[in-house]
Amino acid sequence: MNPLTENPSQRIVDLSFGFIYSAALCAAAELGVADLLEQGPRSAASLAKELGADPQSLYRLLRLLASAEVFSEDDSGHFSLTPAANYLRTNAPGSLRSAVLMLTQRTFWAPAGELSQTVRTGKDPFDRIFGAPFFDYLERDAKEGARFHHGMSCLSDLENGPIARSYDFTAMQRVVDVGGGHGGFIIEVLKANPQVRGVLYDHRHVLAEARPTQAGLADRCELAEGDFFESVPAGADAYLLKRILHDWSDEVCVRILRNCRKAMPAHGRILVVDAVIPPGNTPHDGKLLDVLMMMSLPGRERTEEEFRKLFAQAGLRLTRVIHTPAALSITEAVAA
Structure with missing residues (x-):
């Protein structure tokens, strides 16, 4: 599949089939195929016997993924790892297996099927489908919650280092990571x-x-245990909000930012690490994430001007946007 093909009709067809590749990646990750190929090429029949899978179905799955350079099939019908497939190994450096399982879990998949209704109404269907808002559901369902948090940690590990090195913390002594998950950032x-x-x-x-x-x-x-909707630890030089504000409506974001504003000293900084959507037709991962947010959460990705307005409502002033090697930028704010 090549969504950037020069043939515009084929581009539409390719994009329409995209969900099949997502499903195939999910299946390969759940089955643990890549882990079994760590020692070398194997046939689909051999893999299927160890995995308790149907040999022909597994072969067809791997044949598709091999066409996308995830796995490779040789002339004898044996499959092996490729550089991309290696990231599906559980213990590979920089493994993305947990991220694949998160991004293809039902909490995103089911609402995606109702996107047209979401666009019509402006309301995500998550609560109706799962019986609770996104994060309430993940707290209630331990298995799905663990899958989400492990996947987010896995995905974030790709970007945490480059983002952290993009900002000058040399004058700071204490930094609070608000809603920082497992602590990768x-x-x-x-x-x-x-x-x-x-x-x-x-x-x-x-x-x-x-x-x-x-x-x-x-x-x-x-x-430190707590709820950033209520308060955050006081007295830090900087408050980090990485992939936090994009989960929430403007009203809720202002509430979170006001809590940070109240807690920080006069010299403090708030560093929002989220996508900053560029203008025009420029491709940007934030535009994809924005629709993902729309499907399952009340949040959104924002432009620089939208961040500026959020900060102003919270008694803050946007000072600069620092672009990083990742898809996310660091938007810095100080007391107004």
């Missing part, structure tokens, strides 16, 4: 800035799998 900030002490702030069930201790940073990173 604050870990990279602390590794790049030995003088900084961090606070990883999130709900108890999320912090149960926090990673700073595993990263050897227990003495420099405090774990």
